[in-house]
Amino acid sequence: MKYQYYKPAILNHTKLIQYIEGINDRRCFTNNGPLVRELKERLEAYLGVKNLLLVSSGTVALQVAYKALGLKGKIITTPLSFVATASAYKWLNQNLCFADIDLDTLNLDPSDVTKHTSLSCNDAVVATHLYGNPCDIASFKRLSLRFENKTIYDASHAFATRYGGKSVLSEGDASVISFHATKLFHTIEGGGIVFASNDDYKRAEKMVNFGFDHQGQVMEVGINAKMSELHAAVGLTVLDDIELMVDQRCEMVEHYLTCLASYGIAFPKRQEGVDRYSPSYMPLILESPKERDLLCNMLRAEGIETRKYFESLLHKQTAFTRLSVNLPKAEIIENRLLCLPLYMDLKKADITYICEQVVVILNKIRQKRLAEKTC
Amino acid sequence: MKYQYYKPAILNHTKLIQYIEGINDRRCFTNNGPLVRELKERLEAYLGVKNLLLVSSGTVALQVAYKALGLKGKIITTPLSFVATASAYKWLNQNLCFADIDLDTLNLDPSDVTKHTSLSCNDAVVATHLYGNPCDIASFKRLSLRFENKTIYDASHAFATRYGGKSVLSEGDASVISFHATKLFHTIEGGGIVFASNDDYKRAEKMVNFGFDHQGQVMEVGINAKMSELHAAVGLTVLDDIELMVDQRCEMVEHYLTCLASYGIAFPKRQEGVDRYSPSYMPLILESPKERDLLCNMLRAEGIETRKYFESLLHKQTAFTRLSVNLPKAEIIENRLLCLPLYMDLKKADITYICEQVVVILNKIRQKRLAEKTC
Numbered sequence: 006m007k008y009q010y011y012k013p014a015i016l017n018h019t020k021l022i023q024y025i026e027g028i029n030d031r032r033c034f035t036n037n038g039p040l041v042r043e044l045k046e047r048l049e050a051y052l053g054v055k056n057l058l059l060v061s062s063g064t065v066a067l068q069v070a071y072k073a074l075g076l077k078g079k080i081i082t083t084p085l086s087f088v089a090t091a092s093a094y095k096w097l098n099q100n101l102c103f104a105d106i107d108l109d110t111l112n113l114d115p116s117d118v119t120k121h122t123s124l125s126c127n128d129a130v131v132a133t134h135l136y137g138n139p140c141d142i143a144s145f146k147r148l149s150l151r152f153e154n155k156t157i158y159d160a161s162h163a164f165a166t167r168y169g170g171k172s173v174l175s176e177g178d179a180s181v182i183s184f185h186a187t188k189l190f191h192t193i194e195g196g197g198i199v200f201a202s203n204d205d206y207k208r209a210e211k212m213v214n215f216g217f218d219h220q221g222q223v224m225e226v227g228i229n230a231k232m233s234e235l236h237a238a239v240g241l242t243v244l245d246d247i248e249l250m251v252d253q254r255c256e257m258v259e260h261y262l263t264c265l266a267s268y269g270i271a272f273p274k275r276q277e278g279v280d281r282y283s284p285s286y287m288p289l290i291l292e293s294p295k296e297r298d299l300l301c302n303m304l305r306a307e308g309i310e311t312r313k314y315f316e317s318l319l320h321k322q323t324a325f326t327r328l329s330v331n332l333p334k335a336e337i338i339e340n341r342l343l344c345l346p347l348y349m350d351l352k353k354a355d356i357t358y359i360c361e362q363v364v365v366i367l368n369k370i371r372q373k374r375l376a377e378k379t380c
Numbered sequence: 381m382k383y384q385y386y387k388p389a390i391l392n393h394t395k396l397i398q399y400i401e402g403i404n405d406r407r408c409f410t411n412n413g414p415l416v417r418e419l420k421e422r423l424e425a426y427l428g429v430k431n432l433l434l435v436s437s438g439t440v441a442l443q444v445a446y447k448a449l450g451l452k453g454k455i456i457t458t459p460l461s462f463v464a465t466a467s468a469y470k471w472l473n474q475n476l477c478f479a480d481i482d483l484d485t486l487n488l489d490p491s492d493v494t495k496h497t498s499l500s501c502n503d504a505v506v507a508t509h510l511y512g513n514p515c516d517i518a519s520f521k522r523l524s525l526r527f528e529n530k531t532i533y534d535a536s537h538a539f540a541t542r543y544g545g546k547s548v549l550s551e552g553d554a555s556v557i558s559f560h561a562t563k564l565f566h567t568i569e570g571g572g573i574v575f576a577s578n579d580d581y582k583r584a585e586k587m588v589n590f591g592f593d594h595q596g597q598v599m600e601v602g603i604n605a606k607m608s609e610l611h612a613a614v615g616l617t618v619l620d621d622i623e624l625m626v627d628q629r630c631e632m633v634e635h636y637l638t639c640l641a642s643y644g645i646a647f648p649k650r651q652e653g654v655d656r657y658s659p660s661y662m663p664l665i666l667e668s669p670k671e672r673d674l675l676c677n678m679l680r681a682e683g684i685e686t687r688k689y690f691e692s693l694l695h696k697q698t699a700f701t702r703l704s705v706n707l708p709k710a711e712i713i714e715n716r717l718l719c720l721p722l723y724m725d726l727k728k729a730d731i732t733y734i735c736e737q738v739v740v741i742l743n744k745i746r747q748k749r750l751a752e753k754t755c
Contacts, residue, residue: 015404022397029390034561034568061436061569064590064604068471088590088598095601096443098473185604186409193409193608194436215439215463216699223463223697226470229439229560233568235610313596322598324591 007308008359012348013186014250017242024238033234037214040237044192047244052172054199056206059237060213060230063161063183063196067093069230070179070198071129073209074155078127083113084318084335086133089183090159091319094131103320105332109274111135114334115144121330124152129178132156134163137283139173139276149178157181164189165251165283168276174199184240189254189285190247192240195232250349254284260353261287261345264360268367286314287345289363294340296370301343303366309359314344382683383734387723388561389625392617399613408609412589415612419567422619427547429574431581434612435588435605438536438558438571442468444605445554445573446504448584449530453502458488459693459710461508464558465534466694469506478695480707484649486510489709490519496705499527504553507531509538512658514548514651524553532556535574539564540626540658543651549574559615564629564660565622567615570607625724629659635728636662636720639735643742661689662720664738669715671745676718678741684734689719 028034041059049057060066071080071094079100082091095101105117113132118124130148132140140158149156158176160166161183166173174180184195200206208225211218216227262272271290275282291297301311318335319325345359403409416434424432435441446455446469454475457466470476480492488507493499505523507515515533524531533551535541536558541548549555559570575581583600586593591602637647646665650657666672676686693710694700720734 013407013409015407016400018400018404021400025391025393025396025400029393032388032390034388034566036561062604072471088592088602089604092590092598092601092603096447096472096603186411191409193610194604194606215467217463221691223467223699226467226699227463228467228471229437229464229569231569233611235568235614236608239610316596324598324601 006310008310008346008351008355010310010312010344010346011187012350013191014243014349016239017245020242020245021238024241025235028234028238035231035233037231038234038237040234040241041232044237044240044244047241048197051244051247052174054172054175056200056203058198058200058206058209058213059232060196060198061232062194062230063181063185064089064093065228065230066181066183066196066198067131067157067159068097069209069212069228070157070181071097071099073200073205073212074129074157074178076127076129076155078125078129079122080129080131081118081122081124082131083133083135084320084332085111085135085315085338086159086319087161087315088319088322090131090133091325095324101325103330103332105334106338107141108334108337110138110141110276111273111338112138112140115141115148118148119152124148124154126153129155129157131159133159133161134166134173136273136286136288137162137166138273139163139166139168139279141276142168142176145177161188162285163283164285165281167280169278170280177201179205189250189283190240190243192232192236192243195236195240251284253349254347255281257347257351257356258282258284258287260356261360264357265289265363268364270363270367284347287347288314289343289345290338291341291343296367297341297343299370300363300366303369304362307362307366309362310346312344313340313342315342316340381685383685383721383726383730385685385687385719385721386562387725388566389618389724391614392620395617395620396613399616400610403609403613410606410608412606413609413612415609415616416607419612419615419619422616423572426619426622427549429547429550431575431578433573433575433581433584433588434607435571435573436607437569437605438556438560439464439468440603440605441556441558441571441573442506442532442534443472444584444587444603445532445556446472446474448575448580448587449504449532449553451502451504451530453500453504454497455504455506456493456497456499457506458508458510459695459707460486460510460690460713461534461694462536462690463694463697465506465508466700470699476700478705478707480709481713482516483709483712485513485516485651486648486713487513487515490516490523493523494527499523499529501528504530504532506534508534508536509541509548511648511661511663512537512541513648514538514541514543514654516651517543517551520552536563537660538658539660540656542655544653545655552576554580564625564658565615565618567607567611567618570611570615626659628724629722630656632722632726632731633657633659633662635731636735639732640664640738643739645738645742659722662722663689664718664720665713666716666718671742672716672718674745675738675741678744679737682737682741684737685721687719688715688717690717691715
């Protein structure tokens, strides 16, 4: 494949070796060691957030957020997200509901949340900033004021998104993020939670180390969700270059948009009032599932790998099918999304080439369709 | 502190750097990469087991074992284990019961399991091979034949234990193990599950990667429990030296036992028919909680760190107190356990010295008590 869909950036070997020397010298490999604490401080400073808890994955971050917020009720979430946004809670045997999306931004539609279910102070709305595009945060705030529900944002696509002069990770009762190797900022495996309240943060801090208090007593049930020093070391090396990476990838996304602008391809509509979009994905909305599949296959034949991200709607996955609900707007978008390659090795000329191929192939597909219609 | 309770062995820096070079060259950081597959194969060969699934922690290993075995009912477990043995299931909002221990081996007593609750094919007995000492496996087998319940062993202390000519990890419907940095064999953070059935293994293999099947569909709810390539690299370097480590630590334990033998200190009784005990801990059973605490404090004053392992009985921890149950044998042993230092840096002379201190201090304590009684 000439262009893979994604290549993680190579880690800075020299820096990583130095960190490993330190880890060995201290013989401190995990359990909230100095590198995890350093990464937490540096990330808080970089993002301009407080109460950031580093954990072992984005999935467990969702679970810890739910439990630390003291929730016992259901989750209402979007059908258009990575499966963990929903399955993290189902793994805990919690109740789950889905609500419909906004057809412009593709994010969870606040006005649809209470259509299918009631909301209480024991429930949480779990909304994803899809492709780094912030949700309708103001409406979710109004919703939580009215129903006293909690709001958890899955900000896994939105590491670098800034909205209203601050990181989008500072929104909601908790914002959760994945630091998986495929993400803009990563620790290979890892995740984080930004809590609005310091009390919730402190509760979660105990929870991720089995619930132990300072006397070694287990006051409430916890889990092992500790980030290791080795994974934190990776995060520290990646963080050194993050601003450069964000800038370069923002330029790549803009170049994609410029190249494709005149061709009439649809993209998710960007939320208004955003200072910076996290350049995490380059999604296209194709006209039909058939067009999406044809484009995907024909690009592959030209050596360009893409990703059907997301392949299916969550509420239609077999794992969730008992939760039957009618989500007509999500159905409209189903199987029409395709993400183009986006990673550090791509040059401007590569993107130009990929866009040319997209346009040529889409022209062929659409002309053929037109011809078939005319016949 | 002259003698810490535990020091993890220093990692082989040269080997680790070579592995990291490979990881960077392949740009494969996680998602069941070649190092995870290599570690799985080498561990299976070393232990002589099949169907070993590597995961991100011992805690999630317990959860995955439960779910992959298709269980929906309760867990009956021991009050004398690390908290995760019980809390991993409580985190999933599963029902939990405790049964009493055997006063000789300190392991879960098979004859007590059905005293407090019924057992069905949806339930699991979760028994820990405490300090690497195998449970009464034959009786648990009879129990599962009679009640059709599943048996999950927490073998986190028993990496090197061999029983009836094979690894104790091959026992039960699933044996679960932690590879945390404090363990004999470790991957810094990590764990494993050995399934009796290949079907269960295959189900779990999907589960730990969000439940995705080969077509990217989510047929049943999963989690992210993937071991990273970096953690697998650590495991590979540790595994190179494991037989040497096991031999040296077996010698250390034997030297401890020899030095303390004539003094009339109690130890957990070793299960009969064991080929090799995993030299994971050096536990003493003191005569009373008061004696245990005095010994701990006075050893600390002499620069010898010990660990009250386990400090409390699980069923009396605040996190579990709703599960009221009377476990008189566990009560007898409560707060009487103390583990002595055990790690690679300890020399024979160090152990002799530690034992001398233990004997001197215990003599003082016991003579003082005798004097008080006589008065």
